[in-house]
Amino acid sequence: MGRLKKSTPKATARSRTTQLIKTSRTQAPFANKPFHHATLDRTLTPSQAKAGGFRTDVVEAVTSGKKIKKGAFRSPSNPTKSGHSSGYHEAFGTTDSVDHLSRRTKGSKGLSSMPAMSRGIWKKHSGATFYERNVGPVMQASDGARTDTARMVLSVPGGGGAGHSGSGMSQKGQASGHDVLRDQVMRTLKDPALTPSSAGVLAGTTALFSTAPGEVARTVDRSSKMKDQGARASYEANRNQGKREAAVHFQALTPPEQATVMTHMNTFVQAMGHTTRYLEPGRPHSPMRDERGKPGQIHGGGYLPKPPAKQATAPSFPAFGASSSSSSSSSSTAPKGPVPKLGPLPTFSSTPPGSSPAVAKPAPKPATPGAIAMAITQSLRAERT
Numbered sequence: 001m002g003r004l005k006k007s008t009p010k011a012t013a014r015s016r017t018t019q020l021i022k023t024s025r026t027q028a029p030f031a032n033k034p035f036h037h038a039t040l041d042r043t044l045t046p047s048q049a050k051a052g053g054f055r056t057d058v059v060e061a062v063t064s065g066k067k068i069k070k071g072a073f074r075s076p077s078n079p080t081k082s083g084h085s086s087g088y089h090e091a092f093g094t095t096d097s098v099d100h101l102s103r104r105t106k107g108s109k110g111l112s113s114m115p116a117m118s119r120g121i122w123k124k125h126s127g128a129t130f131y132e133r134n135v136g137p138v139m140q141a142s143d144g145a146r147t148d149t150a151r152m153v154l155s156v157p158g159g160g161g162a163g164h165s166g167s168g169m170s171q172k173g174q175a176s177g178h179d180v181l182r183d184q185v186m187r188t189l190k191d192p193a194l195t196p197s198s199a200g201v202l203a204g205t206t207a208l209f210s211t212a213p214g215e216v217a218r219t220v221d222r223s224s225k226m227k228d229q230g231a232r233a234s235y236e237a238n239r240n241q242g243k244r245e246a247a248v249h250f251q252a253l254t255p256p257e258q259a260t261v262m263t264h265m266n267t268f269v270q271a272m273g274h275t276t277r278y279l280e281p282g283r284p285h286s287p288m289r290d291e292r293g294k295p296g297q298i299h300g301g302g303y304l305p306k307p308p309a310k311q312a313t314a315p316s317f318p319a320f321g322a323s324s325s326s327s328s329s330s331s332s333t334a335p336k337g338p339v340p341k342l343g344p345l346p347t348f349s350s351t352p353p354g355s356s357p358a359v360a361k362p363a364p365k366p367a368t369p370g371a372i373a374m375a376i377t378q379s380l381r382a383e384r385t
Contacts, residue, residue, distance in 0.1 A: 214300015
């Protein structure tokens, strides 16, 4: 029998780290947790996990003021454990938003301006001024807020849904679904009250609400042909899990940060113009939904419990830009006066099998914007090989 190799402190520490990673990979992939470790995120490729994000190189370049090649923020498609390949939907800062942002002009007093633009929705944002200090948090949050195109159905203003390019479903209406995201990012850049943590939560909750609920997604033409076939049965369960993650990170914010997130989410919901969808009072996400469905269809039902007759939004959090000030880019839009204390999340009296209400457990310390957004959207991505 050979001699036993003496364990060194360094070797012991390494073995403990290895065991932690192995243990995490045997547990539920989307369990509630206040922190998000990219190295343990099974929806990332090994190279993405090592980098701590999808396109961290582009994030650093744009934040530092460098111009990038058109489309550089897009992350390439890669294989999943389900046997299909999927690209990524930039669910907060879209690819072209980042293209334009990289061509901004830095001005005085901490302000920057967008370049001259004359096409589509960007025409109204041509030359718009915003806070340069917000670029870094918005870029990091945008890198983390990504969903799989193979299972993505966008919410469309007015109440419908549209399959994303690469989803295998009808893409009719996806342009307008992306436009509301472009507007949301521009409002965020202009907000003087934005912080890194609030940017991360806002990016994640925007991505969640812009993902159509199951009862809408299955009405899209060719919805049964969704490329990620396995995601049809877990579609609403994945959205519900995102809400649980959102609750964790939202509860960790300070009251002013929570007010910032709620202000922008109320604006986003109004921009969507959905008469049957709403935010949970005092929360940046909608209530939990029924996760059940018929075989072969995208699963998901109505809110739990039954939604009230009128849209339930928190009146203490106005929509962004509601101030009478003539300059939204240079005046604070955070609500005045004390922010009301948030009560406990509601407990549903009736919950179907496999579903549970959101439970908010405060995170002991803040995470980066990208990590927060990545955690909230993790359940909207498939595991990678």
